[in-house]
Amino acid sequence: MTPTIRIQSAPFDPGHEAALIEDGRRDIGAIVSFTGLCRDEDGTLAALELEHYPGMAEAEIARVAEEALARWPLSALTVIHRHGRILPGERIVLVITAARHRGDAFAAAEFLMDYLKTRAPFWKKEHRADGSVGDWVEAKAKDDAAAERWNK
Amino acid sequence: MKALYFAWVRERIGRAEEELSPPPEVATVGELIAWLKSRDEAYALAFENAAVIRTAIDKAHVRHETPIAGAREIAFFPPMTGG
DSSP, rough: OOEEEESEEEOOOHHHHHHHHHTTTTTEEEEEEEEEOOOTTTTTTTEEEEETTTHHHHHHHHHHHHHHHHSSEEEEEEEEEEEEETTTTEEEEEEEEEEESHHHHHHHHHHHHHHHHHOEEEEEEEETSSEEEEEEEOOHHHHHHHHHHOOO | EEEEOOOOHHHHTTEEEEOOOOOTTTTBBBHHHHHHHHTTTHHHHTTTTGGGEEEEETTTTETTSBBBOOOSEEEOOOOOOOO
C-alpha cells in the first residue's frame, strides 16, 4: 500500500479525499479523518504564513507514514499539508487512515499527527489583525511529549 | 556544501541559502554551527541558543554530533510548528 502524500498551497476537501479511499473497497471497516484548521485566536490573527522545506517536507512525511504502516495494518493512508498564506477558518492539514478495525485507524491517525507536529519541516508565522507582523509560533513542549509517548 | 536556512534562522541571517566552505577541522554539525556563529553578528544572533537549532543533512534530520563529511545540503531551522 502506497500512502498518498501531498504538500500544496491549494485548499483540499477532506470529504473528497475520504471518498477516494472508500471507492471500490469492500475490505475497509473504519476510516478516521483528522483536519487541522487555522484559528483566529479570538479575532487577533489575520493569517498564518506557513514556511516549509520543499523536498524534505515530502520525504519526512513519507518516513513518518512508513513508520505508521509498520506499526498498524492500514488499508489506506492520506496526508495533505498546506503551505503559504492560510486564513482563519481554512484547513491546514489532513490525515486520513483506513483499516479493517477502528482501533488501528484511530491510533495511526493520532500517531501521524503527533509525529508530523514535531518532525515535518513546517514553520508558522503569525500576521495579526491590527496589520502588524507577529511572531513565529513557538514549538510546544506538550507536542514533544505527545510524540515521545509513542516510543514507550 | 549548500546551506539552507528557514523561519527565524533565515530572517536573522538575512538569506535563505548560500554555499559554505568550512575549514577541514570543522567535522560535525555542531562544529559547523560554532564556525558560522563566529562569522558575524547576524550569524551570532541566529545561533545564539545553538541547542534549540534543528538540523538536516540531505533532507533528513540529524543531531549536532553528526559528521558533515559528504553532505551536499545542510539545513538549519527552529523547532518545527506544522500540523
